[in-house]
Amino acid sequence: MVFALGNCALSGQIPIWLQNCRKLQVLDLSWNHLNGSIPPWIGQMDNLFYLDFSNNSLTGEIPKSLTELKSLISGSSSSSNHTTALGIPLYVKRNQSANGLQYNQASSFPPSIYLSNNRINGTICPEIGQLKQLHVLDLSRNVITGSIPSSISDMGNLEVLDLSSNNLYGSIPASFNKLTFLSKFSVANNHLQGAIPTGGQFLSFPGSSFEGNPGLCGTIDSPCRAINNMGIQPAISSGSNSKFGRSSIFGITISVGVAIAVLVAIVMLKMSRRGVGDVVEDLDEETGRPHRLSEALGYSKLVLFQNSECKDLTVAELLKSTGNFNQANIIGCGGFGLVYKANLPNGVKAAVKRLSGDCGQMEREFQAEVEALSRAQHRNLVSLQGYCQHGNDRLLIYLYMENGSLDYWLHERVDGGSLLRWDTRLKIAQGAGHGLAYLHKEPNIIHRDIKTSNILLDEKFEAHLADFGLSRLLHPYDTHVTTDLVGTLGYIPPEYSQTLTATFKGDVYSFGVVLLELLTGRRPVEVCKGKNCRDLVSWVFQMKYEKREEEIFDSLIWNKNYEKQLLDVLGVACKCLDQDPRRRPSIDQVVLWLDGVGTEGTKE
Structure with missing residues (x-):
């Protein structure tokens, strides 16, 4: 079911005997020296x-046969069992220096096609849009030519x-703005032109x-303008007939540069004055030798709160406590960076989230988390x-949490479900509920990303809500905040995609999904399950409709002595998951x- 020989210095072509492995779910031959072409039988x-x-x-x-992979078209498979434990963890490399991401079972792998950094040529055939269950498509750093098929916009998951560093021509299909779950996108270093999709x-x-892509426009640096109402082009061209001469462009550049410098100075001044009442220590110095953490080491500032258990900590000690962000200390990852375990000099164990990526997104995540917490x-x-x-x-x-995440115990650890008895799961549900209730009542915060x-x-399996990067503060008398999806x-919640408004009732829906995970031991989206089991919420309601409630519960916690409690919590979860937020x-x-x-x- 799983064949993973990444980074093993293999040479030659992809072996034909692999086509006899009819139950193969995961095939990883990355970071080797394989040559030849991708065999058509892969699609079978x-x-x-x-x-x-x-x-x-x-x-x-x-x-073309690669666009016919059945598991990526329908997500269903009659003969496979995708919850199989791997026995030993697999580590998948994503760059040359990393040790690799860890996967403990087949269902942990996202549905993906990685073909990057080869010498693949030809075009991307339109039939690729059939792969509606695909989550990751990486064709970067090849010599693929032709246009980008608009059918990719049909791949809703x-x-x-990543199509960067190829020889692609034409435009970015405007329909790509329908890809509402797209979190990473790149077409850098091609020959594309026209307007970047909006929305x-x-x-x-x-x-x-x-x-x-010099022909692309639609960014702040390169806005679009119409040409005789027939097309678009960058607003400022480089030709001799440009509306602005070289001197004008130079003058504008200087003005913008000065304005940005003034703005940065104002922002830095405000940040240096922020939170004075809560600060124990504010260090504007860099000690020790340079670190690999950043290429720009000109500014350092450490702010510790009054009730912190990390008093007298310095920037240098913080970096050293993570082994200068050694891969071996990674304990988690999120949309904007990695989380590292840190052993501080005073003996306290901490978790350090290192935010990275686009400056604007990173800054929003950083500020949201600091303000919320x-x-x-x-x-x-x-x-x-x-x-x-x-x-x-x-x-x-943050303070370090000894037992990691609820997701790890329910879905990643091979024996995790059996160690989480019903009384422990109920305690976790109650604790997480109390934390969310506090957020909604006291600081009026919508979390927006409640999940396991x-x-x-x-260490006592007490629940603690984390990751407030998407949270939003509701002012008194507000009922919602406008949000991106x-x-x-x-x-x-189902209403988010229609109204783009976040409410407290949206958090309640997400919490209801967490309750179902505790009761069933299943992920909310079982990508590798049969068609009828893919969506956990729909499956649970279908089972209830058919009066088959007993089959809903995780066999590891089902016990006649707990039947009433299990049914009570199931009833609570279903109320949270009502399609109508009202x-x-x-x-x-x-x-x-x-x-x-x-x-x-449960009371009505």
Whole structure:
């Protein structure tokens, strides 16, 4: 089912005997020295949903049969069991220096096709749009030519699309703004022209996603203008007949540069004055030898809160405590960076989130987290000890949670489900509920990304809500905030995609999905399951409709002695998951019901 020989110095061509592995789900031959073309029989593997041939020397065209992979078209497979434990963890490399991402079971792999950094030529055939279950498509650093098929916009689950460093011509299809789950996109270094799509996720992509295409326009640096109402071009051309001469352009450039410099100075001044009342230590110095953390080491600032357990910490000590962000200390990852374990000099264990990526997005994430957690103090929220600005990097310092995330115990650890007994799962649900109720009531914060990977567990398996990068503060008398479609597939409330407004009831929906995960042991989107089991919420309601409630519950916790409690929590979850947000209970009511489980049961 899983064949992974990445980074093994293999040479020669992809062996033909692999086509006899009819149950193959995951095929990773990346970071080798393979040559020849991609064999057409790959497309006949009915169960294959993860394919990584990146970083080899493959040539030829992408075979059309690759667009016929059944598991990536329908997501269903009659003969496969995709929850199989791997026995040993697999580590998948994504760059030359990294140790690799860890996967403990087949279902942890996202449906992906990685063909980057080869010598693949030809075009991208339009039939690729059939792969509606695909989450990652990376064809970067090849010699692919032709245009970008608009059919890719039919791949509604796509989260990563990288077509950079090829020989692509034409324009970026405007329909790509329909890809609402797209979090990473790049067409850099091609020969594209025309307008960059507007709306959707395209408002959040950095300029580096489009660089190296002089004919593209639609960014701040290169706005578009009409040509006789027939087409578009960059507003300022480089020809001799340009409306602006070289001197005008030079003058504008100087003016803009001065304005930006003044703006940066004002922002830095405000940041240096911010939070004076809460600060224990404010260090504007860099000690020790230069670190690899950033190329811009000119500015360092460490801010620790009054109640912090990390007092007297310096910037140099913080960096040293993570081994200068050694790969071995990675304990988690998010949309904007990695989380590292840190052993501080005073013996305290901390978790340091290192934010990276596009400056604008990183800064929003950083500010949202600091503002939310500086306002919110509760036993069921992660404890922010302080934060650090170091060069171009932003670091957030938390107390370390010994037992990691709820997602790890339910879905990643092979024996995790059996170790999480029902009484522990109920305690986790109650604790997370109390933390969310506090957020909604005291600082009026909408979390917007409630999920099992954002519920961290301490040594006693007490739940702590984490990751406030998408949170938004509601002012008194507000009922919602306008938002982009953000969150995680499977947890996003149905109304978000229609109204683009976030409310407290949206958090309640996401919490209802978490309750279902605790009850069933299933992920909210089981990509590798049969068609009828793919969407956890729909499957649960279907089972309830058919009066088959007993089959819903995880066999590891099902017990007649707990039957009433399990049914009570299931009832609470279903109320949270009502399609109409107006009919969902408040989180306060949910917490009241959960605290009453096992005593009075669920109240109407």
